[in-house]
Amino acid sequence: MAHRAELIAVGTEILLGNIANTDAQILSEHLAELGINVLYHTVVGDNPGRLREALELARSRVDVIITTGGLGPTYDDLTKQTICETFGRKNVLHPELEQWLRDLFAARKRPMTDNNLQQAYLPENCTVFHNHNGTAPGCGFCEGGVHVLMLPGPPHECELMFRTGAEPYLRALSEGVIASHTLRVYGKGESDMEMLLRDKIEKMTNPTVAPYAKTDECMLRVTAKAPTAEEAEAMLKPAVDEVMAVVGEWVYGVDVDNLESVCLAALKARGATLAAAESCTGGLIAKRITDVPGASAAFLGGVVSYTNGVKANALNVPQALLDEHGAVSEPVAAAMAEGVRALTGADYALSVTGVAGPDSDERGNPVGLVYIALASPDGTVCKKCEFGKRSRDHIRMQAANTAFDMLRRELGRT
């Protein structure tokens, strides 16, 4: 039987918005891989009454409860006591944990205050989860068919304890694994994808395919459940192929990080180099490609030409071209790409010139009008884009994405 889980985070600081419930995301990702269905995330404050109600509700609707937080030494750490009361277990001193704590403080040459001893108390007859990143141990036990696991709140403690303690505990319970591949799509939205794949989305049960919207792009996730990772993978392969046969034209990669890393990998694979000349994107293309570690193997640099003076001086865009067509025009986009290609000696060069807004430019070009050029050993191509009246950030992002998509298509073509 597939297990059903609820994650309960305990901490007023989450409800105040001081910190995010990072643990829930980390644990959900790991639990999905184990084939455990997470049905609910719940956050309650450091309040024993509300925590108890949340635990009672959880035990009525799931068979795996994982709490995060509230295991520390201070007076507001009350997860253990409340769980013991709710599930009728004694909270007892574990002498081996007391010794471990005393040794730990001695090694750190710090006195151990009395409240720290609280951390050596855990429910009777539990599986202890050791904390390799902090002082609060966790544990797991089963009561009335419900597994209760307690993990510490700080994400680096929580994740490590999950992997070293909770995961082995849970693996022993579960049958099967869930595996997935993510197809990254640019140039078609979530609703278009759903239209194109509607019959597959509806018919497929295992594997399944589902579209997700991301800002200015979308993802298709193909997911399979099987007894082993190998069997899941074997089921995924034909499903991915089937989806690719329909929408492959817009898929820029499978299980990849983003458009810029796909571009960088394709450039490196052919030993080619890239430069960028940016007007309205103002350095965004350069910034994004240099976000990727190892970018220096293919990216030489570029020019941010926010004024006509810089376009003329640094990129050698002819003044006559600027006067005749204006900075936001196809000839200037092409001259910028060719200019930065000559300046840097790069094989490929991208350029962007347009109106990011909030106002139209002095020639009356509307917000969202952007020209993007790609200069390559085969010549220069230019694309006119009308992104419409959207936010400045959005137009800049679309322009950069479109530029990267032009480049990855060009690199994939040859």
Added chain:
Amino acid sequence: MAHRAELIAVGTEILLGNIANTDAQILSEHLAELGINVLYHTVVGDNPGRLREALELARSRVDVIITTGGLGPTYDDLTKQTICETFGRKNVLHPELEQWLRDLFAARKRPMTDNNLQQAYLPENCTVFHNHNGTAPGCGFCEGGVHVLMLPGPPHECELMFRTGAEPYLRALSEGVIASHTLRVYGKGESDMEMLLRDKIEKMTNPTVAPYAKTDECMLRVTAKAPTAEEAEAMLKPAVDEVMAVVGEWVYGVDVDNLESVCLAALKARGATLAAAESCTGGLIAKRITDVPGASAAFLGGVVSYTNGVKANALNVPQALLDEHGAVSEPVAAAMAEGVRALTGADYALSVTGVAGPDSDERGNPVGLVYIALASPDGTVCKKCEFGKRSRDHIRMQAANTAFDMLRRELGRT
């Protein structure tokens, strides 16, 4: 009476750990400022049965329910229908929203597929919240003493709709107003701020002052509660002055967006211009300053010199300097700033050269070593920074922040 709130996020992708429940953190922070107590965060999947149970539970224990997600055009977007069923409201077409959607798609020059029309349906007699960053409107209504507010899932849509739609709705429910000013601090951390301001933090009750950590900077929020906005403001003024007297040295602005917008405003105020020459930040400084609308009034552009060739050709950094000191050095940082200042004719120029990682450079300079120079009409200053072995993103962000902080201090000095 203080309101009690529950946030319900709807989205299987959160339960799968694909995305974090970012909205819950953002909304919790805003709700705390409004004096609304958030008692629970709940996450359920795209499952009408479980969503309905969560809504029934929430209406039994809080008087403000805010849902996020599930308002989009696809078949798994079922928040509205489920809320309407649970609270006995009709889900009706709002003709003005239909028109707005049709206009939006027309302006974007994209066909509007039928499923998009779903987004023009909202509960009868609700307060519509317009979506300025997307296509799904939200709304609020009151049923049986419980206020139900629906916001979209994508964080940038959710936050903006909260501020423009939900916040005014909620403010109208509460007595008195809560007003605050936010002091932005660079160069000192949250715990330093807490130490320096400890007695004020402890003694002040209304207004209060509280430090918040942000990535690589921190904020001090001074908050007052009063019957009217004017009275709250009158209470805030002396409290802000009192805090500034202690920590003003590190405060780069009050109620400002970020370091780059402070720099841009200071440049514009004196009619001065800026350029940037970037190596390890790879365009991040240019990107950030051109994120700010109106950047073209002061920012001329720059060069991303990711290789020595570009440093020499585009910035006129003498080859001898590169050979003798290496690219990551004080003389090269200074020559880059001076080079881009000469190329663009800017009054001020920033440059950055360093090792962002993940590996040390070919001369053995360690990850985190960064030189930042500022060339100005008064000459060039250079700062050596050792950010230590942190992530590539973090080092690049710290380098850009440090550069902007140098500039805003220089502009503030004269």
